Amino acid sequence: MRIGFIGVGGIAGNYRESLRKLGKPVAAVCDLNPQRVEEIAELEKASPHTDHHEMLAKEKLDVLFVAIPPGFHTTEVIDAARSGAALFVAKPIGLDWDLVRRTRDAIQEAGVLNQVGYMARYSDITEKARQVAGDRSLAMGVGRFLCRMGASHPWWGKLSLSGGQMLEQSTHVFDLLRYLVGEVQSVQAFGRKGVSSEGIADFEEVTVCNLHFLNGAVGNVTSTCVARANDGFAAELFGDDLYLHLTMDTQLRGNVGGEVIEFTGVETGYFRQVEQFLKAVEANDQNLVRSSYADASKTLAVTLAANRSLETGKVEEA
Numbered sequence: 001m002r003i004g005f006i007g008v009g010g011i012a013g014n015y016r017e018s019l020r021k022l023g024k025p026v027a028a029v030c031d032l033n034p035q036r037v038e039e040i041a042e043l044e045k046a047s048p049h050t051d052h053h054e055m056l057a058k059e060k061l062d063v064l065f066v067a068i069p070p071g072f073h074t075t076e077v078i079d080a081a082r083s084g085a086a087l088f089v090a091k092p093i094g095l096d097w098d099l100v101r102r103t104r105d106a107i108q109e110a111g112v113l114n115q116v117g118y119m120a121r122y123s124d125i126t127e128k129a130r131q132v133a134g135d136r137s138l139a140m141g142v143g144r145f146l147c148r149m150g151a152s153h154p155w156w157g158k159l160s161l162s163g164g165q166m167l168e169q170s171t172h173v174f175d176l177l178r179y180l181v182g183e184v185q186s187v188q189a190f191g192r193k194g195v196s197s198e199g200i201a202d203f204e205e206v207t208v209c210n211l212h213f214l215n216g217a218v219g220n221v222t223s224t225c226v227a228r229a230n231d232g233f234a235a236e237l238f239g240d241d242l243y244l245h246l247t248m249d250t251q252l253r254g255n256v257g258g259e260v261i262e263f264t265g266v267e268t269g270y271f272r273q274v275e276q277f278l279k280a281v282e283a284n285d286q287n288l289v290r291s292s293y294a295d296a297s298k299t300l301a302v303t304l305a306a307n308r309s310l311e312t313g314k315v316e317e318a
């Protein structure tokens, strides 16, 4: 299996580490940054490229990890799909709905196996939460992504490159709530800009987003990139005599029908998402994937609606 990367920045390091644990070597790497790509190519003993077209033409790759920031996406995933490689794409899959829709269709047309890096779907606590909730219906799902962003990613604080915190970061929470509660019909978001004195972001640095799910459930996602909260990524589920609190990555607690739930997971989802992807590739079975590109496009649609709502102040259809 010949594995390649488009984008070898921060999260690619995490994916490469999982591949290393699985004993899967990387054959080729591509990054716009020539210094970075040489450094990673040397570490991986892989061939370096700075142009993905050239890499796709020369390397005959079976599997491609695409790990580039949302605002940098052009046709990388479309070109990779047309090369016939199975695709693992970092979340969020882009900023531009038209491009994402065209990419989704190109993947379907090429018929290649595909997965998006929504690792929370692969964590022990998410599996356990689904198991203990069973077929009880969920009436409310709330979540949060609270952190203080540093300066490590110069693109992050720019709306035009990252899409803002809800689209880039809290996307994990929106996606997890979709996975656990159901499809989102409409959203209404509010936010405030200019909270940090050092200008962490040019977009809203605190946001709240109410959710109305198609099945009638309600919810909310609260986000900030200016506060050092210590259980930053968390979700809570509510139903009739049901309460579950997931603190990512490994803690689940709650009470279901009078039974106290206290569970500590081992697997955060980061490793398992890559392991599961390779199992799906080897079996050529898209059903083994919990987070396809087409599914991730629905999460993007929700966060794009949340961004529109920040501007209009109105309820927006997802």
Ligand SMILES: NC(=O)c1ccc[n+]([C@@H]2O[C@H](COP(=O)([O-])OP(=O)(O)OC[C@H]3O[C@@H](n4cnc5c(N)ncnc54)[C@H](O)[C@@H]3O)[C@@H](O)[C@H]2O)c1
Pocket (backbone or CB within 6 Å): 006, 007, 008, 009, 010, 011, 012, 030, 031, 032, 033, 036, 052, 067, 068, 069, 070, 072, 076, 090, 091, 092, 117, 118, 119, 153, 168
């Ligand atoms: N937990 C997670 O799932 C998680 C965590 C961090 C980042 N991410 C996501 O991964 C993506 C990348 O984030 P990062 O933190 O690795 O960013 P990064 O800035 O560390 O690295 C991105 C790399 O992509 C390269 N790049 C950009 N466009 C390219 C192109 N067309 N061809 C080749 N290389 C290109 C850049 O030169 C850079 O080296 C983002 O979408 C981010 O949201 C996911």
